[in-house]
Structure formats: C-alpha cells, structure tokens
Amino acid sequence: MKKEALDIIQKSLEGLTATWRMDALPDIEMEVPKNEAMGDIASTVAMRLSKLLKKAPRKIAEEIMAEINKKLSAPAEEEGPCVFDKIEIAGPGFINFTFTKEFFLQELETLLRDGHSLLRTDMGKGQKIQVEFVSANPTGPLHIGHGRGAAVGNALCNILKAAGYDVQREFYINDAGLQVKLLGRSVHARYQQMLGNEVPFPEDGYHGDYVESVARELEKHSGTAYLNRSFDECGGSITEQAYRMMLESIASDMKDFGVLFDRWQSEKELHGQGKVEQALDALQAKGLLYEKDGAVWFRSSQFEDDKDRVVKKQDGEYTYFASDICYHKDKLDRGFDAIVDIWGADHHGYIPRIRSVLEAFDLPKDRFRVILIQMVTLLRHGVPVQMSKRAGTFITLREVIDEVGPDITKFIFLTRKADSHLDFDIDVAREQSAENPVFYIQYAFARISSLFRQANERRVFNTEHRQLLEKTDLTYLKEDEEISLIKKLLHYPMVFEGAALTCEPHRITYYLQELAGLFHAYYYRHKIITDDTGLTLARLSLCRGVKIVLEEGLGILGVSAPERM
RNA sequence: GCGCCCAUAGCUCAAUUGGAUAGAGUGCCUGACUACGGAUCAGGAGGUUGGGGGUUCGACUCCUCCUGGGCGCGCCA
Numbered sequence: 021m022k023k024e025a026l027d028i029i030q031k032s033l034e035g036l037t038a039t040w041r042m043d044a045l046p047d048i049e050m051e052v053p054k055n056e057a058m059g060d061i062a063s064t065v066a067m068r069l070s071k072l073l074k075k076a077p078r079k080i081a082e083e084i085m086a087e088i089n090k091k092l093s094a095p096a097e098e099e100g101p102c103v104f105d106k107i108e109i110a111g112p113g114f115i116n117f118t119f120t121k122e123f124f125l126q127e128l129e130t131l132l133r134d135g136h137s138l139l140r141t142d143m144g145k146g147q148k149i150q151v152e153f154v155s156a157n158p159t160g161p162l163h164i165g166h167g168r169g170a171a172v173g174n175a176l177c178n179i180l181k182a183a184g185y186d187v188q189r190e191f192y193i194n195d196a197g198l199q200v201k202l203l204g205r206s207v208h209a210r211y212q213q214m215l216g217n218e219v220p221f222p223e224d225g226y227h228g229d230y231v232e233s234v235a236r237e238l239e240k241h242s243g244t245a246y247l248n249r250s251f252d253e254c255g256g257s258i259t260e261q262a263y264r265m266m267l268e269s270i271a272s273d274m275k276d277f278g279v280l281f282d283r284w285q286s287e288k289e290l291h292g293q294g295k296v297e298q299a300l301d302a303l304q305a306k307g308l309l310y311e312k313d314g315a316v317w318f319r320s321s322q323f324e325d326d327k328d329r330v331v332k333k334q335d336g337e338y339t340y341f342a343s344d345i346c347y348h349k350d351k352l353d354r355g356f357d358a359i360v361d362i363w364g365a366d367h368h369g370y371i372p373r374i375r376s377v378l379e380a381f382d383l384p385k386d387r388f389r390v391i392l393i394q395m396v397t398l399l400r401h402g403v404p405v406q407m408s409k410r411a412g413t414f415i416t417l418r419e420v421i422d423e424v425g426p427d428i429t430k431f432i433f434l435t436r437k438a439d440s441h442l443d444f445d446i447d448v449a450r451e452q453s454a455e456n457p458v459f460y461i462q463y464a465f466a467r468i469s470s471l472f473r474q475a476n477e478r479r480v481f482n483t484e485h486r487q488l489l490e491k492t493d494l495t496y497l498k499e500d501e502e503i504s505l506i507k508k509l510l511h512y513p514m515v516f517e518g519a520a521l522t523c524e525p526h527r528i529t530y531y532l533q534e535l536a537g538l539f540h541a542y543y544y545r546h547k548i549i550t551d552d553t554g555l556t557l558a559r560l561s562l563c564r565g566v567k568i569v570l571e572e573g574l575g576i577l578g579v580s581a582p583e584r585m
Numbered sequence: 586g587c588g589c590c591c592a593u594a595g596c597u598c599a600a601u602u603g604g605a606u607a608g609a610g611u612g613c614c615u616g617a618c619u620a621c622g623g624a625u626c627a628g629g630a631g632g633u634u635g636g637g638g639g640u641u642c643g644a645c646u647c648c649u650c651c652u653g654g655g656c657g658c659g660c661c662a
Contacts, residue, residue, distance in 0.1 A: 049601090049602095049604095050601095051601050051604075052601065053601095053604090053605070054600085054601090054604095054605075054606085054607090054608080055605075055606075058605065062604085062605085064603090064604060067603095067604075067642070067643080068603095070642065071641085071642090076642080077642060077643095078642090110605075111604085111605045111643095112604080112605075112642055112643065113642080114604075114605070157662075194662070196662090197661085197662045198661075198662065199661095199662055200662095313660080314660085315660050316660095317660095326587090326588080326658095329660095330659090330660045331660095332660085333660040334660060335660080337660085339659095339660065339661085339662090340661070340662050343662095365589095365590070365655085365656065365657095366655095366656055366657065367656095367657085368588095368589055368590070368656070368657065369588080369589075369656085369657045369658060370657090371589085372588095392589095392590080394590085394591090394655090394656095395655080395656085435597090435598080435599095435610095436597090436598065436599095437598090437599085439590070439591085440590090440591070440598080441591080441655080442597095442598095443597065443598095445597090448611090456624085457610070459624055460610095460624075460625090462624090463622080463624050463625080466622075466624090467621085467622060467624095467625090470621075470622055471621060471622095473621095474621050474622095475621085478621085511601095514601075515601080518601060518602085521602085522602070526599085527599095527601085530598095530599060530600095530609080533609075533610080534609080537609090540625055540626070541625090541626065541627085543621085543625080543626090544617095544620090544623090544625060544626045544627085545626080545627095547620080547621065548621060549621050550621095584622095585622085585624075
C-alpha cells in the first residue's frame with residue numbers, strides 16, 4: 021500500500037529534478053491520514069520541498085500531480101486491476117491517494133497467501149545487534165521494575181528479529197562488586213541467628229525474607245558447618261552459594277515470565293579473564309587515560325560527557341565504570357553492528373559516559389541506543405505499595421506473575437511508552453473483565469478460532485488454509501466494515517516499521533487494540549457463517565487475515581494467542 | 586545550584602518523529618442478547634494539550650522563560 025504510492029511519487033519526482041535543478045531526491049514520507057475522507061495514504065513531500073524550492077507547497081503538489089497523471093495515462097506495463105481510485109491535492113499541499121477496492125482485495129489475498137512473512141521486513145539486513153536488558157544485581161529477587169524491563173526488552177528483541185536483524189539477548193550480571201558480598205554477609209548473619217548464634221545484622225544488609233530462605237537452604241545443604249564461624253572464615257563459600265541461588269531464582273523467574281536470554285555475561289568473569297585491564301590498555305593506547313590525584317581517569321569529556329571519570333581508584337581498585345568500559349568494548353569485539361542497552365530511568369546520567377566509551381572505540385553514534393525504563397508504581401486497592409529492596413518491602417515479579425499471570429503482566433508493561441511512569445493496578449489486572457485490554461485482543465483471536473471450529477463442525481466447508489484460499493472469491497466482501505478491516509490489516513507493516521525504527525513496542529499494543537475493536541464491531545454487525553457459501557468463505561478468509569495479524573502482533577509482544585479462553 | 590525526563594478529557598494514557606477537525610480505554614449517562622463465544626456492540630457528555638513568548642505554509646511535538654512533579658549529579662555498585 022505504501023509501496024505503490026511511494027513508487028509513483030518517486031518516479032514523478034525523477035522527472036522533475038531536472039526542471040527543479042535538484043541533485044538528489046528528498047526523503048519521501050508517507051502517512052496514513054487520520055480521517056478516511058482524506059484518502060488511504062498521503063504524502064507530505066510537496067510541503068517539505070517548499071522551503072528548498074522556495075515555492076508554495078500547493079504549486080509543487082500540482083507539478084507533481086501533473087507528472088503523476090502523465091505516468092498513469094501511459095499504457096500499463098503490467099496487467100492487473102487499477103490501483104488508484106483517485107489522487108488529489110488537499111489542504112496545504114498533501115497529495116492524497118485513494119486505492120480501489122480491487123487493490124485492497126488483491127492485497128488481502130497476498131496477506132492470506134504469504135501470511136506472516138509479509139508482515140516482517142528486511143530492514144536490518146542481517147546486521148548483528150545486541151540487546152542487553154534486565155541485568156539485575158543477583159542480590160535479591162527480581163521486582164516489578166525488572167519485569168517491565170524484561171517485557172520491553174523481550175518485545176523489542178522480537179521486533180528487531182522480525183525486522184531482519186540478527187539479535188542477541190543478553191543479561192549482564194553485576195556480580196563483582198560489594199553488593200554481592202553484602203548479600204553474603206546478610207545470609208551469614210541470618211544463618212547464625214537462625215541457629216542460635218546472636219550475631220549483629222550488617223548495617224546496610226538486605227532485610228528481605230528471601231535472605232532467610234537462602235539461609236535455610238544453606239542449612240539444608242551444609243548443616244551447621246558454618247555455625248559460630250566468622251564471615252572472614254567462611255564468607256567466601258557462603259557468598260558463592262547465596263549468589264548461585266539468587267541467580268538461579270532470577271533465571272527461573274525470567275523463564276516463567278516467558279523471557280529467554282541467549283547469553284548471561286558475568287562481570288566477575290570479565291575481571292577474571294583480564295579483560296578489564298585490556299580494555300583500559302586499549303584506551304591508554306589511544307591516549308585517553310591519565311593520572312591525577314593518585315587515580316586513573318578516562319577523558320570522557322573529550323566526547324559526550326561533561327567531566328572525566330575515574331576508572332582506577334587511589335587504592336588500586338577498578339571502579340564500576342571500568343567494568344562497564346570493558347563490557348561495552350567486549351560487545352564491540354564480539355562483532356555487533358549495533359548495541360541497545362535497556363536501563364532503569366534512574367541510570368540516565370550514565371548515558372554520556374557510556375556513549376563516550378563507545379565513541380572512543382569507534383562505534384558510530386547512531387549505532388548505540390539506550391532505552392530507559394521508567395519506574396512502575398504498584399497499586400493495591402488503589403493505594404501505591406512502597407517498595408525498598410534494602411528494607412525488604414517490595415512486590416516481586418514472581419508474586420505478580422503468580423497472581424495475575426505472565427500474559428497480562430507483560431501486556432500491561434507494554435501499554436505505555438517505556439520512558440513514562442506506569443501505574444500497575446494489581447486489582448484491575450486480576451479482574452478478568454473488559455477493563456483488561458489483554459482479554460479484548462485475545463478474545464478476538466479466540467472468537468475467530470471459534471468461527472473456524474463452527475464452520476468445520478456445522479458445515480461441509482473445508483477451511484484448511486490453502487483450500488479455503490483456492491475456493492474463495494473475495495469480491496463478496498462489500499461492506500464498509502469489511503473494507504475498513506482490510507485497510508487496518510494493511511496498516512500493520514507500517515506500524516511495525518515505526519515500532520522497529522523507534523524501538524517502541526507499545527505502538528503494536530495500541531494497534532492490536534484498534535484492530536480487535538474493528539473486528540468485534542464487524543462481527544457484531546455481520547454474520548460470518550451464513551447460508552450463502554460464497555459470502556461465508558469470503559468472510560472467513562477476512563477473519564483468517566485478522567487472525568494472522570493478531571497472532572503476529574501478540575507474538576511480537578510475547579503474549580499468547582489462545583484458541584479458546 | 587547544574588543536568589536529564591515528564592505535564593494532553595474526571596482518571597490512566599496515545600497521537601504516524603513538524604501534518605489536515607488532538608484520539609483510545611476507563612469512569613459517568615443512554616441504548617442493544619430468541620445471536621457464529623455479551624469477556625461483545627451502538628450512541629452521548631467530557632479539551633484554551635500546565636502558563637507566557639518565539640521559529641513557519643503548519644506546533645502536543647522544535648527553541649526560550651516560568652510553574653509544578655520525577656530522577657540523576659561519588660575515587661558507591
């Protein structure tokens with residue numbers, strides 16, 4: 021749909037570049053007008069050229085129109101139905117295209133024949149792209165904020181993959197720092213206390229119930245082996261075990277949430293392999309490190325950052341930033357063409373320094389992108405639940421999944437732009453009612469599935485996909501609702517392209533709600549399975565089209581498409 | 586104090602990267618089941634896009650100032 025209009029404009033512009041004395045063609049943007057009366061797709065190219073050509077946009081549009089008419093009146097090279105019903109200039113200089121019904125039916129047929137492959141693109145051209153997300157400290161269970169990051173990251177990876185990128189999903193484990201040690205201390209103290217040795221609890225220790233669970237596990241495995249022994253004596257082993265358990269629980273949470281990673285990268289391992297030093301050496305070789313006040317600094321202010329950053333402290337220890345330098349260099353060394361980091365919004369201050377690192381290692385600016393995930397406020401009985409990881413008062417992702425299910429949870433996380441606050445009302449999410457938009461979409465899918473069951477059971481139609489296609493005459497589709505529904509289906513590739521370009525999965529969420537809405541309205545107003553076999557087959561085919569797109573979209577979001585509910 | 590993000594219908598949020606008359610859901614009001622799944626559908630009310638100024642053919646979108654919120658600003662991780 022976009023392609024046809026784009027082609028004709030492009031060809032017309034080619035004929036005009038000489039008279040306009042232009043070297044190159046401008047980017048031609050196409051958009052779907054809000055109002056159906058303004059046609060099916062519109063180009064703003066005349067307005068955009070106005071500044072450049074110093075001419076009124078309408079005048080430019082008229083010149084383009086004249087050229088278009090010339091092309092269209094030329095004898096058609098290919099056979100087939102007429103594509104354009106009308107093309108007209110409107111408003112300040114829009115060129116509006118209205119397609120013929122025959123064209124829409126032909127496009128629907130293509131969708132039915134090619135199915136999902138038509139809904140994907142090759143924008144990425146096989147480029148390797150890495151998406152790092154969740155990357156939680158293994159010092160406690162995942163909370164709801166991690167869940168949002170996981171849902172967005174997962175959907176984004178699905179989008180990029182469908183857009184032709186070679187995607188790698190990675191979880192970075194911050195296991196090298198003091199936080200993990202603090203977990204070990206906390207578990208050590210709880211373990212002692214549990215067995216009657218009243219040691220004080222670490223000042224900044226983790227207070228969550230899970231620390232006691234870990235201590236109990238420890239006792240199950242090792243009995244009283246660590247009792248009455250100081251942290252200095254046995255802390256290493258305890259920390260290691262506690263860390264393993266946390267990591268396993270995180271991995272199983274992700275698995276049950278339906279989010280899988282290709283790779284888990286340990287920070288500690290990077291240190292162990294000497295890669296941190298190597299990364300710093302590489303910066304040194306570029307003359308980007310210097311010593312001051314007994315510490316080693318990175319000249320990040322030469323790039324995007326407002327000041328230089330310490331990478332090696334006075335005491336000789338590396339900073340966390342040094343690990344990050346190393347990690348991002350490692351990503352580049354692994355041959356990725358582009359890198360996406362998904363972080364909590366509270367880390368936004370780190371963007372300039374990481375950007376600096378990647379620039380220092382010669383990654384072009386536009387090949388790195390940070391998606392910020394804004395905070396989630398959990399509401400229970402309409403009241404925000406305060407959360408603190410240290411104090412141990414927080415709702416875990418596990419609890420939410422168990423309570424409302426992974427599909428709904430994921431979907432709700434994807435109903436907002438990533439970078440805006442999200443209220444997660446757990447009572448609404450639990451209600452399996454109309455208030456819950458997931459059901460609205462899934463219900464449309466289940467309804468269509470039910471139609472096909474009905475058709476197979478009650479009638480003699482063979483609705484097996486290929487046979488349905490062969491027997492169907494789509495020209496039976498004449499109702500306004502049917503044409504609107506077809507148009508909506510054909511919008512999907514544009515919505516998808518937009519989502520991929522901007523890395524915004526929520527666009528697909530909104531689209532699916534609109535599509536489901538049109539379907540429900542159509543279904544309510546028109547009977548699908550009627551006594552008229554030709555009409556029934558055509559309508560079932562349209563439903564099949566809706567089903568294909570719903571399935572594709574839900575799949576991208578990581579939400580299931582149930583045949584029955 | 587400096588920097589980043591946000592402010593849109595009563596509430597929660599969209600708005601095709603600067604496009605035409607700013608849209609959904611929910612809530613409220615009114616209607617539709619002898620129905621292929623009513624977990625649905627139709628209609629109504631609801632707005633000076635926080636405020637002022639600017640940029641241009643055109644601004645919710647970009648610039649600037651103000652107001653009000655969130656988050657950052659460590660040789661912590």
